[in-house]
Every structure is written in structure tokens, then in C-alpha cells.
Amino acid sequence: MNPTNPSTAASGPGSGKTASFMNARAYQTVKRSVMATFEDGRDQSAGYQPKARVTERYRIIGFISSGTYGRVYKAVSRTSNPEGIAVVRTSSGLTPTSSSGPAPIEVAIKKFKPDKEGEQVSYTGISQSAIREMSLCSELRHANVIRLVEIILEDKCIFMVFEYAEHDLLQIIHHHTQQPRHPIPPATVKSIMFQLLNGCQYLHTNWVLHRDLKPANIMVTSGGEVKIGDLGLARRFDKPLHSLFSGDKVVVTIWYRAPELILGSYHYTPAIDMWAVGCIFAELLSLRPIFKGEEAKMDSKKTVPFQRNQMHKIAEIVGLPTKERWPLLPAMPEYSQLSTLSTMQHSTHSHHHHHQNAPNRGYPLSSNLEKWYYNTINNNSGAGSAASGPNGQPALQSLGAEGYKLLAGLLEYDPEKRLTAAQALQYEFFSSGDRVSSNCFEGIKVEYPHRRVSQDDNDIRTSSLPGTKRSGLPDDTLLRPAKRMKE
Amino acid sequence: MSANYWESTQKRYWLFTKDELASMRQKLEEENTELVRMFPLPQPRHLAIYFNQQLLRLGKRLTIRQQAMATAQVYLKRFYTRVEIRRTNPYLVITTAIYLACKMEESPQHIRLIVTEARQLWQDFIGLDTSKIGECEFFLISEMSSQLIVHQPYRSLLALRGELSLVDEDVQLAKSIINDHYMTDLPFLCSPHTVALVAILLALVLRPNSTVPGQNSSGSAAAAGLAAAQAALSQAHSARSGQGGILAEIPSTPDVKERVQEARITRVQHFAAWLAESGVDIAAMVDATQEIISFYECYEQYNDKLTREQINRFVKARNLDK
Numbered sequence: 001m002n003p004t005n006p007s008t009a010a011s012g013p014g015s016g017k018t019a020s021f022m023n024a025r026a027y028q029t030v031k032r033s034v035m036a037t038f039e040d041g042r043d044q045s046a047g048y049q050p051k052a053r054v055t056e057r058y059r060i061i062g063f064i065s066s067g068t069y070g071r072v073y074k075a076v077s078r079t080s081n082p083e084g085i086a087v088v089r090t091s092s093g094l095t096p097t098s099s100s101g102p103a104p105i106e107v108a109i110k111k112f113k114p115d116k117e118g119e120q121v122s123y124t125g126i127s128q129s130a131i132r133e134m135s136l137c138s139e140l141r142h143a144n145v146i147r148l149v150e151i152i153l154e155d156k157c158i159f160m161v162f163e164y165a166e167h168d169l170l171q172i173i174h175h176h177t178q179q180p181r182h183p184i185p186p187a188t189v190k191s192i193m194f195q196l197l198n199g200c201q202y203l204h205t206n207w208v209l210h211r212d213l214k215p216a217n218i219m220v221t222s223g224g225e226v227k228i229g230d231l232g233l234a235r236r237f238d239k240p241l242h243s244l245f246s247g248d249k250v251v252v253t254i255w256y257r258a259p260e261l262i263l264g265s266y267h268y269t270p271a272i273d274m275w276a277v278g279c280i281f282a283e284l285l286s287l288r289p290i291f292k293g294e295e296a297k298m299d300s301k302k303t304v305p306f307q308r309n310q311m312h313k314i315a316e317i318v319g320l321p322t323k324e325r326w327p328l329l330p331a332m333p334e335y336s337q338l339s340t341l342s343t344m345q346h347s348t349h350s351h352h353h354h355h356q357n358a359p360n361r362g363y364p365l366s367s368n369l370e371k372w373y374y375n376t377i378n379n380n381s382g383a384g385s386a387a388s389g390p391n392g393q394p395a396l397q398s399l400g401a402e403g404y405k406l407l408a409g410l411l412e413y414d415p416e417k418r419l420t421a422a423q424a425l426q427y428e429f430f431s432s433g434d435r436v437s438s439n440c441f442e443g444i445k446v447e448y449p450h451r452r453v454s455q456d457d458n459d460i461r462t463s464s465l466p467g468t469k470r471s472g473l474p475d476d477t478l479l480r481p482a483k484r485m486k487e
Numbered sequence: 488m489s490a491n492y493w494e495s496t497q498k499r500y501w502l503f504t505k506d507e508l509a510s511m512r513q514k515l516e517e518e519n520t521e522l523v524r525m526f527p528l529p530q531p532r533h534l535a536i537y538f539n540q541q542l543l544r545l546g547k548r549l550t551i552r553q554q555a556m557a558t559a560q561v562y563l564k565r566f567y568t569r570v571e572i573r574r575t576n577p578y579l580v581i582t583t584a585i586y587l588a589c590k591m592e593e594s595p596q597h598i599r600l601i602v603t604e605a606r607q608l609w610q611d612f613i614g615l616d617t618s619k620i621g622e623c624e625f626f627l628i629s630e631m632s633s634q635l636i637v638h639q640p641y642r643s644l645l646a647l648r649g650e651l652s653l654v655d656e657d658v659q660l661a662k663s664i665i666n667d668h669y670m671t672d673l674p675f676l677c678s679p680h681t682v683a684l685v686a687i688l689l690a691l692v693l694r695p696n697s698t699v700p701g702q703n704s705s706g707s708a709a710a711a712g713l714a715a716a717q718a719a720l721s722q723a724h725s726a727r728s729g730q731g732g733i734l735a736e737i738p739s740t741p742d743v744k745e746r747v748q749e750a751r752i753t754r755v756q757h758f759a760a761w762l763a764e765s766g767v768d769i770a771a772m773v774d775a776t777q778e779i780i781s782f783y784e785c786y787e788q789y790n791d792k793l794t795r796e797q798i799n800r801f802v803k804a805r806n807l808d809k
Contacts, residue, residue: 048626123621125598126628131590134628135635139496151633153625206491235593236636 050154057152058107058161062453069129069232070113074164074453076104106164107149111157121156130158133232136208137162144199146219146229165219165227167448169280173215175448177287183379186398189284191440192218193406194430195226196277201421203228204270207238213276214256215283224439237269254295254310255279259321260415262307262314264333271415274424278410285396285403286376290317306337315341315363317372318411326414369411373404402429492678496634501565503675508568515571522573526801529794532785534572535670537794538563541608542581548604551585552594553666554639559588560669561637562627568675569630576807577798578605578612583623591635612799612808640665643683651687651758660690664779671782677775684767685716685775691755692716716776719755723762724769 058075065072112130126134137148137160149161169192176184184192196218203210210217212233219227258275260268282290293310315321320338323329377396396403406429409419419427430436437443492498503511512531516523528534542563546556562584582605589596598617605613613619628635644661647653653661664686668674673682692715762769802808 048622048629051629123618123625125586125617125621126590126624128590128593128595131587131635134633135591138633139494139636141494151628153629156621156625206494 048153050152052150052152053154054109054152054159054161058109059104060109062455064108064451064453068113070111073109073111074451075107075109075161077107078104105149108162108164110160110162112160123156126158129232132235134158134160136231136234136236140203140206140208140231142199142202144195144226144228145202146227146231162229163221163227165229166222166450167220168229168451169215169218169220169284171451172220172448173283173287175446181287183287183396184284185444185446186396187434187437187442188440188444189281189396189399190430190433191224191437191442192220192226192284193277193281194425194436195438195440196228196280197421197424199226199228200270200273200277201425203234204273204421207236208234209237209268209270210234210273210276212253213273213280214253215280218280220440224437224441226440254293254307255289255291257307257310258415259311259314259413260332262311263329263335263337264304264306265415266333269415270420271418274410274418274421275415277421277424278407281407281410282372282376285373285399290372306334308337308341311338311341316368318367318369318413319364321413326417328414328416367408369408370404373407377403398433399429400432402427402432405429492638492680495636495638496632497636497638498678500632500634501675502678505672505676508672508675511568515568519571519573522571522801526573526797526804528572528797528801529790530785532670532782533789533794534798535564536786536789537791537798538577538581539670540791541578542585544608545582545585545601545605548607549585549596549601551589551596552592554641555585555588555592555594557639557641557666557669558592558637559584561639561674562588562631562635564669564674565631566627570626573801573805574807576612576802578609578802578808579619579623580627581605582613583620583627586620587624587627587635591637612802614808638679640668640679640683640686643680644686647683647687651761652754653687653690654754657687657690657754661686664689667782668779671778673775673778676778677771681768681771681775684762685772685779687758688716688719688755688772688776689779691751691758692719715755716780717773719759720762720769720773720776723759 056078058077061074061076063071064074112127134151137146138151141147146165147163149163152159152161172184176182200210200213208231210228210231210233212230213228217228217230219229221227256276256279258268258272261272279290291310291313293307293313296305296307296309298305320341321329329335377399379396406419406424406427409424409427412418441448529537539560542556542559545551546559551559559581563581566580566584582601586596586598586601598620602613602615602617602620606615641662644658644665648658661683665682668682668686762772
């Protein structure tokens with residue numbers, strides 16, 4: 001039924017080149033292939049008929065990223081009010097916008113990968129994680145959570161249309177690591193943290209765990225609004241029929257994974273998100289992940305391995321957890337692993353440039369987090385000497401002791417003592433000093449690079465060949481630093 | 488909101504007045520006059536009873552949790568406010584509603600298993616092809632505008648259990664009334680906690696010896712229950728507006744052991760007093776009580792065979808099972 005598009009060099013698997021390397025003709029071919037992703041496979045036979053078609057409503061600009069779930073495209077609405085379209089049904093021939101109307105709305109369209117790949121995609125039932133994301137995003141409404149515009153079910157594919165955000169924290173952090181390395185301005189850090197916590201508080205008071213907070217999933221609009229994105233792993237925790245653990249054994253990208261998860265806790269809580277927020281805060285200050293462990297891969301029996309190296313990285317900075325500080329610690333399923341950890345040698349020492357606080361063997365008995373914090377804000381190990389405040393001091397120094405209190409409260413071992421989002425928002429960190437702006441870019445001169453949108457969609461119709469990765473910043477956080485260097 | 492009914496899509500998009508609901512249904516009929524003429528169907532309540540029973544049959548085979556069953560019931564109801572029944576294969580829609588609700592309520596069932604079990608029940612109407620369920624799932628989600636999170640009255644019931652000193656028997660009875668309310672329009676007409684309160688009220692007053700409503704309650708018992716419920720509500724109402732004095736004895740059915748009866752009357756009075764103190768919309772409760780009671784009366788005229796035949800006729804005649 002669908003004529004097979006001829007495979008071109010640029011669109012064939014494995015080419016992986018960006019648009020800039022292509023000649024104009026190849027570019028056009030690929031551009032068409034991006035469009036084809038949305039136009040293919042129309043099934044005019046009986047059965048489910050979509051109420052709307054993606055390409056009728058949106059003009060696809062290009063490809064943003066891909067992941068295990070599918071792919072994300074940038075697009076603009078063809079009418080000026082995407083939410084009103086249900087009422088004002090347009091014909092497909094409509095031109096983008098009349099000059100009198102408001103500007104077309106930019107969106108990010110997440111296309112879920114069909115379960116089976118190939119020409120003849122059939123309905124196989126929607127994955128549970130897609131159902132979760134669709135249902136949660138339809139309910140959530142908050143300034144600091146990415147807004148769903150609509151969901152279009154068309155040609156056996158799910159398209160989730162979100163408001164567009166020009167930046168994300170991964171991009172922003174990356175920008176500041178560019179030479180000369182310069183810290184993120186303290187007012188920006190404060191505003192980002194405030195908005196991030198605000199979004200978390202909203203999610204948590206509404207019984208939603210995000211479970212995958214990390215810089216790449218925190219969007220920032222060009223107006224400086226922080227939006228928590230990618231609720232692909234999010235879940236309600238208000239009425240679980242089963243313990244949350246039994247559903248998905250592994251959650252949260254390793255560097256941001258809370259200690260109770262590493263220790264195999266069966267019952268986890270919003271505190272896991274708060275640990276991740278603490279890690280993000282630290283990363284905003286130092287511009288590198290604070291606990292950059294190496295992930296132990298699942299073995300062939302699919303048993304979940306103890307993430308020894310990640311636990312080691314955490315213990316290096318905040319010390320090993322003790323049952324004095326964390327009374328329920330001995331009840332953790334992987335508790336026994338901790339004792340084997342303390343005898344471990346410092347095999348990964350070279351990864352830490354000049355980590356004065358890490359002992360050669362064993363771990364600090366008390367936390368070194370305070371030293372880590374002051375070293376970072378005083379630029380001893382942090383963002384480099386180019387940064388200085390109005391008085392010639394390192395810029396981040398203005399965050400002061402309040403910043404440390406917030407960080408320590410978030411990176412607290414005991415999940416019951418760890419700050420909740422609501423508590424964190426009450427911290428002096430936000431009430432002291434300058435007013436926290438709702439625009440995290442307020443008063444700064446830096447112009448962050450825009451999100452990379454490429455025409456390089458090297459796959460036409462299944463749009464999810466194995467091994468394809470986002471063309472902008474790599475998706476896989478473990479590979480992140482390495483990939484970055486190459487770019 | 489996920490856990491906040493007041494901000495939910497359920498409240499924003501799926502709560503209607505009786506008139507709105509009626510005009511939505513009328514519009515569907517007007518768009519399908521020919522079909523409606525060719526394939527007469529029993530009254531909507533009887534259709535709802537039939538669908539409910541079929542849904543429960545499949546749920547039982549698969550041992551689906553009550554929470555998922557309740558969500559499936561709501562999906563089915565929502566879908567049929569948007570789509571003319573005669574354009575669908577209700578057995579496929581029922582199967583799909585369960586399949587989707589199980590995923591939504593975090594107790595997924597394999598699509599293959601669901602199809603196998605559904606075929607055991609309705610082999611003339613459900614094929615082996617699982618992609619039919621997958622396709623119908625798109626249809627369901629699309630008609631429900633992806634608004635899949637449903638707030639159910641069971642939670643309010645359990646939350647109020649202690650506060651209202653309910654005994655197990657009350658809770659069980661209230662639960663079965665909640666189960667029954669999915670056959671009425673109440674899920675569209677009032678909030679889940681209103682339904683829960685009505686169920687509690689009816690559980691307390693409508694107690695002709697171990698008769699479970701919806702199964703074989705008699706019309707006279709229902710009428711007596713309605714009278715009792717209304718008495719309790721009007722007392723609560725007048726107590727709130729400062730006119731009420733001491734709560735009068737609630738009318739009750741005679742042939743029950745006296746002490747049990749007294750304890751129950753105490754709970755009814757306690758409940759009425761609690762209602763008077765609370766900010767609950769008593770008028771809405773009165774309406775909902777009437778809706779349930781009249782449903783129970785209507786239940787007695789239900790003809791299972793006729794209903795099944797009329798449904799199966801249009802499915803077969805229109806090849807909707809293919």
C-alpha cells in the first residue's frame with residue numbers, strides 16, 4: 001500500500017551525519033523524509049479514524065532527539081490556536097498564519113515508537129509507560145511542568161504535542177563549560193532551583209513521582225521559565241495496587257539515583273526526586289555531575305546489580321551512611337553491600353582531578369559535602385577563575401551558607417529527613433538576598449544557544465532504527481561527557 | 488490533577504448536568520436516525536445493566552481488581568456519550584475498556600490473555616486478532632481525549648469509614664451500592680465523594696435483611712429506603728440551617744432485631760449530624776439518592792434476553808464483529 005521510499009545515502013541507516021555535511025539535494029531528500037515520518041501509512045480502510053492529522057495541524061520543522069520511547073520533532077502550529085482547533089476545524093490547505101493573526105505556536109512533538117518496526121505496523125496495544133505519560137500529562141497544569149497541548153492518535157502512532165522549550169539544563173550547563181569556563185550566575189541558579197522545586201512540589205502534592213529528574217529533562221523556555229519535562233517514567237503513588245518497586249525495577253538515571261534506590265528499597269517516596277534535585281543543584285554550581293558513577297549493567301539473568309560504583313561516588317563526598325543518621329538503613333535489602341564497599345580501593349581516583357577531600361582508602365567518617373560546596377563556590381575546584389562578582393569575588397560566593405544548607409538538606413541520606421519540596425521552598429536560600437525572579441535569565445547577558453533542530457532524520461518511516469541517538473546532545477547521560485568532547 | 492479531584496479533567500470535562508447529558512445523547516441519536524430506527528434498543532438503563540454485567544463477567548474470569556473494573560466502567564460510559572452504540576461492537580469495547588483500565592490502574596493484563604478470555608465468553612463477537620483490541624484502544628483514548636485518570640468513590644468511602652463509625656457490613660453494603668452506581672448516570676452527574684456519601688446513607692437506611700441492592704431488592708424496600716434516606720437528608724439540612732432540633736427517629740423496616748437496629752439508627756443519626764456540620768451539597772445528595780432508588784426500581788423490569796438479542800442483532804447485521 002505504501003510505496004517504499006528510495007533509500008538515499010543520507011537517509012540510510014548508519015549515515016548519522018548532520019545536515020551541514022550534506023549537499024543541497026540530499027538535504028531536500030532528508031527534509032522530505034522528516035515530513036514522511038508524519039505522512040506515511042495512512043490507512044483509509046475501516047476502523048479507527050483519527051480526529052485530526054498531525055501534518056494538518058502542524059508544520060514539522062525538524063528533528064530534535066530520540067530515545068528509547070521514540071523521537072521528538074520541532075513543529076509550529078498551522079493555526080494560531082492549537083487548542084481551539086477542535087472547534088475551528090480547518091481544511092488541510094490552510095496556510096500557516098495570516099499576517100494579522102498571532103504568531104504560530106512552536107511545539108515539540110513526541111512520536112512514540114511503535115512496538116514492532118517495519119513496513120507493516122499493526123496495533124499491538126499501547127505500552128503502559130505511554131499510557132502513564134499520556135494520562136498524567138493530560139491532568140497536570142502548572143507553570144513549572146511542561147504543558148501538553150494535545151495528543152493525536154494517528155496511523156497506529158501516538159503523537160504527544162507539547163509546548164516548546166528552547167533550552168534545557170543540560171544545554172545550559174554545557175554552555176558554561178565552554179572555554180572560558182564560567183559559572184552560571186547565582187541569580188540564575190536561584191531562580192532555576194526555585195522553579196524546579198515549585199514544579200516538584202506541585203507534582204508531589206498531586207501524588208506524582210517524576211522518577212527521572214536530571215538536567216536533560218528540565219526544560220527552560222526562552223523567557224526563562226523552568227519546566228519539568230519528560231514524564232515518561234512518572235507515576236502516581238496515591239493508590240498503588242502493587243508496591244511501586246514491583247513495576248519498574250530500575251528508575252532514575254544512575255547519577256541522580258537516590259541512595260535508598262541503590263540500596264534496593266521497596267518503598268520509595270517523593271524523596272527520590274528530591275535527591276535528584278540536590279544532584280542537579282550541585283551540578284548547576286560545579287557544572288559537572290556531583291556523583292558520576294559508572295553503571296553496573298544488568299547481567300544476562302536480568303537481575304538488578306548493586307550499583308557499587310555509584311554508591312562509592314556518593315560515599316566519597318557525603319561519607320558512608322550510618323544507622324545513627326539513617327535509622328532504617330539496616331533494613332535496606334542491599335545493606336550488606338555497604339560493608340564490602342568500605343574496603344574497596346580507590347580505583348577510579350583519576351576521574352577526580354583534584355579532590356582534596358577524598359581519602360586514599362575508605363571514606364570520610366563525616367560528610368565532606370560542606371568542603372565540596374565551599375571549594376565549588378570559591379572556585380577552587382569549580383568553574384574557573386574567569387568568574388567574579390562585583391567585588392572581584394567569585395560570583396557564586398554570594399550563595400553563601402544558605403546554599404550549603406539547601407544542598408545538605410537535599411542530599412540527606414535518610415529519605416525521611418531529606419527536605420521535601422515544600423520545605424526546601426521555605427529555606428532562607430530563597431528568602432535571603434535578591435528577590436528570586438520567575439525568569440531565570442533576568443539580568444544576564446548570556447545568550448544561550450538554541451536547541452539544535454536538524455533535518456537529519458536518517459530513517460523514513462519506522463523512524464526508530466536501533467542505535468540512532470539524538471543528534472543534538474547525546475541522550476545517554478553515561479556517554480555524555482565523552483560525546484561532548486568529540487563535539 | 489492526578490490526585491486532586493477539584494482540578495481534575497474528570498471535574499472539568501466529564502461532569503454534566505442532566506440536561507447536558509440528555510442533549511449529548513439526543514444529538515448522537517439525531518446523527519444516526521436511520522440506525523436508531525432500524526435497530527431498536529432497550530432503554531438506556533437496561534443497556535447499562537447489560538454492559539455492566541458483561542464487563543463483570545470478563546473481569547471475573549481475569550480476576551481484575553475492583554479499582555480497575557470501576558475505571559473500565561467509567562471508560563465505557565464516557566465512550567458511549569461520544570459514539571453511537573450501534574456503530575460499535577460493544578463486546579470489543581468492553582474488552583478494550585478492561586484492557587486499558589488495567590494498564591491505567593497499574594495492574595496490566597496481557598492483550599493476548601484478555602482476548603482469549605473474552606473469546607470464551609463471546610466467541611461469536613470477538614476474534615483471535617489482538618490488533619482489534621489495539622485499534623479499539625486508540626478509539627477509546629481518542630474519544631476520551633486521553634483523559635484517563637478517574638477518581639472513584641471507594642476512596643472517600645474508606646476515608647470516611649472511621650469518622651462515621653461504620654461497621655464492616657455498612658462498608659460492604661455501601662461498596663455494592665457504589666458498584667451499582669456505574670449503571671446509572673451518576674458518574675457524570677456528581678462528584679465521587681457525593682456518590683460515596685449517598686452510598687453510605689443508603690447502606691445505613693436501606694437494609695431489608697441482607698438484601699443487596701441491585702441484585703434482588705424489591706420495589707417496596709427501595710421505596711422505604713428512599714423515604715428513610717430523604718428523612719435523614721432533610722434532617723441534616725434543617726439542622727444545618729438552624730431549624731432542626733433533636734434528630735427524630737429514622738423510619739425503618741420492621742422485621743430486624745431490635746438491638747442491631749438501634750445501633751444502626753445511632754449511626755444514621757451520627758451520619759445526619761455529620762452531614763449537617765459538613766459543607767456537603769445536600770441537594771446533590773438528594774438528587775443522587777433518587778437516581779439510585781429509581782434505578783433499583785427500573786432494574787426490576789430488566790429483561791436480559793431481550794437486551795442481549797437486540798444488541799447482538801445490530802452487531803451481526805452490521806458486521807461489526809468482523
